[in-house]
Amino acid sequence: MMSLELTRRRFLGTTALTLGAPALQSLLAADSHGLPGLPHFAPKAKRVIYMMQTGGPSHVDLFDDKPELRKQRGNDIPESVLGGLRLTTMTAGQKSKPCLPAAFGGSERGQSGMWVSDLLPHTASIVDECTFIRSMHGEQINHAPAVTHMMTGHNLPGRPSIGAWLTYGLGSMTDNLPAFVVMTSRDQEASCGQFFYDYYWGAGFLPGKYQGVPFRGAGDPVLYLSNPEGMDRPLRRAMLDSLAEMNQFTHERFGDPETTTRIAQYEMAFKMQASVPELTDLSDEPQSVLDLYGPDVNRKGSYAYNCLMARRLAERGVRYVQLMHAGWDQHGNLPTQLPIQCRDTDQASAALVKDLKMRGMLDDTLVIWGGEFGRTPFVQGDIKNPKAHGRDHHPRAFTMWLAGGGVKKGCIYGSSDDFAYHATENPVHVRDLQATLMHLCGIQHDRFTYKHQGLDFKLTGVEEAKVMKGILA
Amino acid sequence: MPYQPPGVWEDLSFGKNRYFQSQGDDLHRRSLYTFWRRSMAPTSFFDVPARQVCALKPQRTSTPLQALTMLNDTTFVEAARVWATSLMLVKQDDDARLSEAFRAATTRLPEPREAAAMKAMLIKAQAHFSSREGEARQLIRTGDVPVNEKLNAVEQAAWTTVCLMILNLDETLNK
Numbered sequence: 001m002m003s004l005e006l007t008r009r010r011f012l013g014t015t016a017l018t019l020g021a022p023a024l025q026s027l028l029a030a031d032s033h034g035l036p037g038l039p040h041f042a043p044k045a046k047r048v049i050y051m052m053q054t055g056g057p058s059h060v061d062l063f064d065d066k067p068e069l070r071k072q073r074g075n076d077i078p079e080s081v082l083g084g085l086r087l088t089t090m091t092a093g094q095k096s097k098p099c100l101p102a103a104f105g106g107s108e109r110g111q112s113g114m115w116v117s118d119l120l121p122h123t124a125s126i127v128d129e130c131t132f133i134r135s136m137h138g139e140q141i142n143h144a145p146a147v148t149h150m151m152t153g154h155n156l157p158g159r160p161s162i163g164a165w166l167t168y169g170l171g172s173m174t175d176n177l178p179a180f181v182v183m184t185s186r187d188q189e190a191s192c193g194q195f196f197y198d199y200y201w202g203a204g205f206l207p208g209k210y211q212g213v214p215f216r217g218a219g220d221p222v223l224y225l226s227n228p229e230g231m232d233r234p235l236r237r238a239m240l241d242s243l244a245e246m247n248q249f250t251h252e253r254f255g256d257p258e259t260t261t262r263i264a265q266y267e268m269a270f271k272m273q274a275s276v277p278e279l280t281d282l283s284d285e286p287q288s289v290l291d292l293y294g295p296d297v298n299r300k301g302s303y304a305y306n307c308l309m310a311r312r313l314a315e316r317g318v319r320y321v322q323l324m325h326a327g328w329d330q331h332g333n334l335p336t337q338l339p340i341q342c343r344d345t346d347q348a349s350a351a352l353v354k355d356l357k358m359r360g361m362l363d364d365t366l367v368i369w370g371g372e373f374g375r376t377p378f379v380q381g382d383i384k385n386p387k388a389h390g391r392d393h394h395p396r397a398f399t400m401w402l403a404g405g406g407v408k409k410g411c412i413y414g415s416s417d418d419f420a421y422h423a424t425e426n427p428v429h430v431r432d433l434q435a436t437l438m439h440l441c442g443i444q445h446d447r448f449t450y451k452h453q454g455l456d457f458k459l460t461g462v463e464e465a466k467v468m469k470g471i472l473a
Numbered sequence: 474m475p476y477q478p479p480g481v482w483e484d485l486s487f488g489k490n491r492y493f494q495s496q497g498d499d500l501h502r503r504s505l506y507t508f509w510r511r512s513m514a515p516t517s518f519f520d521v522p523a524r525q526v527c528a529l530k531p532q533r534t535s536t537p538l539q540a541l542t543m544l545n546d547t548t549f550v551e552a553a554r555v556w557a558t559s560l561m562l563v564k565q566d567d568d569a570r571l572s573e574a575f576r577a578a579t580t581r582l583p584e585p586r587e588a589a590a591m592k593a594m595l596i597k598a599q600a601h602f603s604s605r606e607g608e609a610r611q612l613i614r615t616g617d618v619p620v621n622e623k624l625n626a627v628e629q630a631a632w633t634t635v636c637l638m639i640l641n642l643d644e645t646l647n648k
Contacts (some may be wrong), residue, residue: 178537186487195486197512208519209536218480223516223538224545230612230630235601236544239638242594247643249587259643262535266641269540326487 034171039442044406044473045366046173048166048437049310049321051349052371054147054194055328056393059374060420061102061338062117063399064134068418069101069377077378081421088141090331090380091392097378099419100391103335112410119342122350123401128410129353129362130403131471135414135423138373138395138430143194143329146372146395149430151200151322153459160204160450161212162434163320165459166441168203168210169448174317176271177279181318182212183306187327187341194326201322205452212322215309217301221280225273233273240270279312292355294347304348311355314365328371331380334390353403366405366440374398377420397423400433406440408473431465439467475500475507476547476616477516485513500617517546533647543641550633551616553640557632558621567595574636578645594638598631 060069077097091097106117110127140146145155152159160168163180172179182201201212215221227236244263251259282290282297285308290297296304303325310321325345330337349369356362373395381389397416403409414426438445438459445465449456474495482492490510494500507515514521519539522528543549556574564570571591575583583591602609609630613620621629639645 184484195489195512198485198514208532208534213538216480216484218484219478222541223478223481224541226545228545228547228550228612228615230608230610230615231634232608235598235634238597238601239594239634242590242597243638243641245590246587246638249584249590250642250644253584256643256647258533258535258647262540262643262646265535265537266540266544269537269544272537272541 034167034169038169038448040444040447041442043440043442044364045404045440046364047314047319047321048163048366048368048405048441049314049323049352050162051307051310051323051352051367051369052147052151052325053328053345053369054143054196054324054326054371055330056143056146056373056375056398057328057341057371058330058334058338058391059134059394059397059399059416060100060377060391061104061334061375062106062120062342063115063132064374064397064416064420065102065106065115066377066416066418066420069099069420072099072419073101074098074383077419077421081417081419085396086141087376088393091376091378094380097376098383099377100379100383100389103338103386110410112412114410114412117342119339120346122347126350126353126403129357130401130409131407131411131413132399132401133413133428133433133468133471134397134399134416135425135427136370136374136398136400136430136433137423137427140373141393141395143372143393144197146393147200148197150370150372152202152204153431153434153461157197157199157202158204159457160206160210160459161199161201161322162437162459163201163212163322164203164206164210165438165448166320166443168206168450169443170319170441172317173319176268176275177313177316177318178213178272179318180210180212180320180322181313182214182322182324183217183309184214184324184326185217185301185303185306186325187337187344194329196324196326200324205457206450212320215276215313217305221276222272225276227273236270236273240266275316279316280309282308289355292351294351296344296348303345304351307348307352308355311352311359311361314356314361315359330375330390331392332388332390334375335386337390356404362404364405366407366437367403368400368437369402370400371398374420394421397421402471406473407471411471413468413471426468426470428468429465431460431463432468435460435465436468436471439472475504475515475517476551481516482510482513496617517542517548540641543646544637547616549640550612550637551618553637554613554615554629554633555618556640557629557636558624560636561624561628561632567592570632571595571635574639578639578642591635591639595631595635598634599627602627602630 104117104119109116109124112127114127114132116124140149140155149155151161167179203211220226247263293304293308296302297308306323313321327341356365373393375391376394379389380392417424435445445460449458482490519534520531560570609626612630
């Protein structure tokens with residue numbers, strides 16, 4: 001196995017070694033700084049917090065109030081609007097499709113006059129910090145493909161997620177936490193049937209180290225974070241020192257740079273064993289901040305807890321935080337479940353924006369709130385039976401909001417038609433949103449590619465994606 | 474179904490899928506037989522395809538999470554301590570044990586400086602556990618395999634530490 005020949009690899013390996021610690025540091029620095037040439041231009045957002053609201057929040061009830069729907073309440077949506085387009089099998093066979101206007105009250109809020117449902121009083125209080133896009137649209141009509149599209153740029157699994165792309169391109173800003181962290185939560189009533197697939201935060205064909213690291217609400221926040229019982233931290237330290245020494249010998253023997261990477265990864269693991277408990281210890285948060293997020297913040301694994309944790313992660317240099325919240329899928333229980341869902345998420349979503357602003361971090365943190373699609377303006381089920389009706393999936397027009405990180409404050413962008421059915425003015429496709437997100441992070445999306453199976457892949461896919469200039473501050 | 478931290482399946486499926494660890498011999502079957510959920514790979518697997526799409530070449534994983542798994546997962550800690558007891562039973566001499574362990578993991582004998590480093594680790598671990606017998610007993614209780622009560626607990630824990638280190642060598646993982 002041992003060769004006396006001085007191979008190129010061995011030569012490079014040992015040469016690097018004789019350069020000693022500075023060489024090792026620059027090797028690691030290259031990793032943490034991302035790709036050469038990136039960012040393409042000065043970024044507005046240094047980090048991103050994506051609050052993914054899976055299930056499909058009803059834009060009709062929450063953000064996109066339509067007088068026409070109120071006027072036509074109970075009448076079928078005209079065929080000219082439906083246009084014979086695909087519906088899910090849950091409503092495709094439903095004989096009538098009566099208009100159901102916003103089920104709860106709402107009003108125009110803030111300077112911008114953005115209409116927000118009364119179910120979201122906290123979100124209503126931050127409208128002047130946000131850009132609301134009321135003309136989002138996509139093609140996918142079922143949860144998994146739509147979430148996959150939103151998170152990875154394609155409806156089929158196997159592509160890198162947004163966070164993987166960003167951390168691959170831009171690197172990490174911390175050396176004791178992962179660059180891309182994911183946290184999951186669900187509605188308290190567990191009324192929602194969706195599962196989360198780990199490819200929603202996967203690395204696809206990028207190297208595995210760029211995949212999102214799930215932080216959990218119960219047990220160890222990171223899997224296997226705790227030493228086995230009976231092995232204390234000083235002994236673990238001694239063991240890792242010994243391991244590093246042995247690996248260093250291996251490096252001298254074979255000259256493989258991957259060996260130095262492994263030494264560094266074990267060091268990072270040891271640092272995480274200290275930094276993660278510090279991260280999740282909320283005792284240094286003043287009561288006023290906890291109150292901002294609401295009472296749920298004290299319950300580990302709740303959406304509110306995750307929102308606060310997102311801010312703590314962002315503060316500590318984590319580049320991309322992906323919160324995955326499930327529970328917006330109200331097919332047959334909208335009048336009862338939507339208020340519960342809003343109560344679970346409204347205060348903490350708004351609190352995160354306010355908290356970032358108080359700390360001066362909002363300007364360079366991009367916050368995104370939205371689901372994989374919206375919901376049908378027509379009722380699913382019997383319009384006369386509010387206890388058992390709701391709305392079906394609807395990707396042709398829905399609403400999302402963004403704040404901070406270089407987006408306009410108090411902006412309402414795009415609109416849907418009179419029935420909130422089609423995105424009409426300034427339509428924003430999923431890939432346009434992704435191109436814009438990249439742009440805010442200093443990346444020109446069509447110049448950031450990865451060769452795989454002979455093709456140059458990019459997040460936004462092959463069809464033209466547009467940066468939405470109209471929402472840039 | 475190998476060891477897995479509680480709640481992993483439950484978290485992703487919102488409580489609908491529950492994980493039941495195997496008992497007895499089934500617990501220690503080769504990972505080839507481990508069941509995979511479509512939504513979630515087994516937590517202790519690395520260098521594996523994502524399985525949603527074809528993979529032409531395996532990845533070489535090198536991440537902090539892999540390090541934490543290899544260092545702390547019951548599967549590996551238990552393997553280290555069972556390995557430690559078998560080494561203690563087949564060889565009497567420390568150097569012979571270390572040499573045998575290293576060879577089994579890397580298919581070669583250690584260089585003198587590697588042997589010396591392992592020996593130093595062993596001595597450190599022995600000193601550490603000699604004043605902490607309770608902790609030694611905790612460590613060697615990791616996993617379901619019954620503890621060998623005939624062997625000295627402090628020695629078992631010290632050898633477990635060394636074996637765990639050898640399992641984590643770059644050369645062991647990447648060979």
